[in-house]
Amino acid sequence: MLKTDVLIIGGGLAGLSAGMALEGRKDYLIAERENRPGGLAATIKKGGYHFDYSGHLLHLRWPETTRLILGALKGNVRRMKRDARVYAHGRWTPYPFQANLSGMPDGVRAECVSGFLKAWRHGGPAAGDGGEVFTRWTRRVFGDGISRHFMLPYNAKLWQYPLSRLTTEWCAPFVPVPKPEDVIAGAYGGKLAALGYNAVFHYPREGGIGALPNAFARRLRGLRLGLEVESVNLKKRVAMVRHFGPVHFRRLINTSPLPSLVAMAEDAPAQVRRAAARLRHNAVYVLNLGVSGAASPMHWGYFPGEEFPFYRAGIATNFSPALAPRGRASFYIETAVPGGALDLASAEAGILRGLKACGLIGSASQAEERLWLKIPCAYVVYNKERTEALPGIFSWLKARGAFSIGRYGSWKYSFMEESVREGLGAAGDILRGR
Numbered sequence: 001m002l003k004t005d006v007l008i009i010g011g012g013l014a015g016l017s018a019g020m021a022l023e024g025r026k027d028y029l030i031a032e033r034e035n036r037p038g039g040l041a042a043t044i045k046k047g048g049y050h051f052d053y054s055g056h057l058l059h060l061r062w063p064e065t066t067r068l069i070l071g072a073l074k075g076n077v078r079r080m081k082r083d084a085r086v087y088a089h090g091r092w093t094p095y096p097f098q099a100n101l102s103g104m105p106d107g108v109r110a111e112c113v114s115g116f117l118k119a120w121r122h123g124g125p126a127a128g129d130g131g132e133v134f135t136r137w138t139r140r141v142f143g144d145g146i147s148r149h150f151m152l153p154y155n156a157k158l159w160q161y162p163l164s165r166l167t168t169e170w171c172a173p174f175v176p177v178p179k180p181e182d183v184i185a186g187a188y189g190g191k192l193a194a195l196g197y198n199a200v201f202h203y204p205r206e207g208g209i210g211a212l213p214n215a216f217a218r219r220l221r222g223l224r225l226g227l228e229v230e231s232v233n234l235k236k237r238v239a240m241v242r243h244f245g246p247v248h249f250r251r252l253i254n255t256s257p258l259p260s261l262v263a264m265a266e267d268a269p270a271q272v273r274r275a276a277a278r279l280r281h282n283a284v285y286v287l288n289l290g291v292s293g294a295a296s297p298m299h300w301g302y303f304p305g306e307e308f309p310f311y312r313a314g315i316a317t318n319f320s321p322a323l324a325p326r327g328r329a330s331f332y333i334e335t336a337v338p339g340g341a342l343d344l345a346s347a348e349a350g351i352l353r354g355l356k357a358c359g360l361i362g363s364a365s366q367a368e369e370r371l372w373l374k375i376p377c378a379y380v381v382y383n384k385e386r387t388e389a390l391p392g393i394f395s396w397l398k399a400r401g402a403f404s405i406g407r408y409g410s411w412k413y414s415f416m417e418e419s420v421r422e423g424l425g426a427a428g429d430i431l432r433g434r
């Protein structure tokens with residue numbers, strides 16, 4: 001019978017960071033079901049290419065986690081200024097659309113600027129309150145033009161959920177709201193407004209983003225790959241691990257998706273199960289392409305138009321040329337679905353047509369390597385049901401002394417550094433006896 005002080009479900013960045021904080025201080029076991037660490041921050045090798053689960057760029061904002069991450073990468077990292085663009089009305093304009101309308105046709109630009117100024121005159125806080133839905137928030141904050149030409153079509157493609165029911169607590173860190181002078185300058189003065197959380201980013205020079213979890217994993221004596229937790233009893237403090245048997249623990253840190261934890265918890269009360277059953281998410285399919293020939297210097301682009309099946313496409317070799325053989329480029333293209341399957345053959349044909357139409361590739365025959373990666377639970381849906389469901393689930397977990405952290409464990413729209421921070425935080429609480 002195996003016993004551990006702290007059982008950590010999942011060896012993504014949240015679980016690995018929790019392990020780093022516990023290493024040498026408390027006995028712990030990280031059960032990771034895959035045969036590699038990193039979760040969504042892993043990098044897969046295929047042919048001469050390294051592919052991520054779409055662009056995974058480090059947006060560092062907190063001193064402790066910045067030190068930890070850059071220290072683990074030990075110089076294997078570059079800092080870059082974002083070159084992101086939006087393709088709309090058959091042309092490119094810099095991202096963010098709302099502050100950089102200079103590339104748009106005259107009529108679209110005028111509609112967007114006048115709509116923004118009209119919305120701005122009506123005032124109101126840029127941050128939505130918890131209950132405000134996206135359709136209302138975007139028109140109130142950005143006006144009708146920017147909403148119609150970018151915010152509504154782009155977010156409809158990304159979320160795959162009715163925007164009239166999507167709530168807006170997630171918007172503040174991810175959707176920059178420019179000042180009127182920035183909107184006017186970005187439309188007519190040719191000035192680029194480098195707004196938003198991702199204006200500058202870090203990325204490993206070599207090895208893809210997987211270099212980060214791999215560097216963490218090398219320090220962890222309690223990481224076990226190929227161990228899938230199948231069920232857990234929080235009251236009895238025991239988990240069943242596939243092909244392995246029971247693991248007894250004192251404290252649990254979960255990083256698997258919150259609804260999965262509830263589903264596998266034998267002692268979850270009925271009201272907690274009902275609450276978890278109300279949580280929704282989309283799925284994202286990432287087509288990674290290795291291509292011959294030169295590519296645009298941009299890092300990534302957003303595609304609001306219906307004629308493109310994907311919402312975003314990026315060129316990973318512009319973060320790190322080492323991701324592809326010399327003279328080759330690699331692309332990642334993200335397509336969201338509400339759940340279920342995507343017809344990969346027709347999706348791929350649509351993607352290649354789209355990349356050609358916007359000029360990112362000259363011909364489909366340039367594609368020489370392909371890797372489809374599915375992210376079954378990609379973006380958690382913010383809606384009234386989520387707001388109502390989470391407090392009950394988390395108060396049950398708290399009463400059992402269990403933590404559920406990370407992007408999916410805490411069921412939110414967050415980024416890698418936040419998963420690292422939550423891992424350190426949960427482990428710190430356990431070390432302090434909380």
Ligand SMILES: Cc1cc2nc3c(=O)[nH]c(=O)nc-3n(C[C@H](O)[C@H](O)[C@H](O)COP(=O)(O)OP(=O)(O)OC[C@H]3O[C@@H](n4cnc5c(N)ncnc54)[C@H](O)[C@@H]3O)c2cc1C
Nearest residue numbers: 010012013014033039040056057229256406407415416419
């Ligand atoms: C399309 C997309 C693009 C993104 N781009 C960025 C970006 O550019 N920058 C950024 O900072 N963030 C980005 N993110 C977010 C980033 O991926 C996450 O914040 C972070 O990687 C999540 O780490 P985690 O450890 O919380 O979860 P995960 O990476 O999901 O790790 C959870 C781990 O638990 C394991 N697991 C699950 N169930 C079990 C079980 N029962 N037993 C054992 N193991 C289990 C899984 O295999 C996985 O390894 C992006 C996310 C998506 C979907």
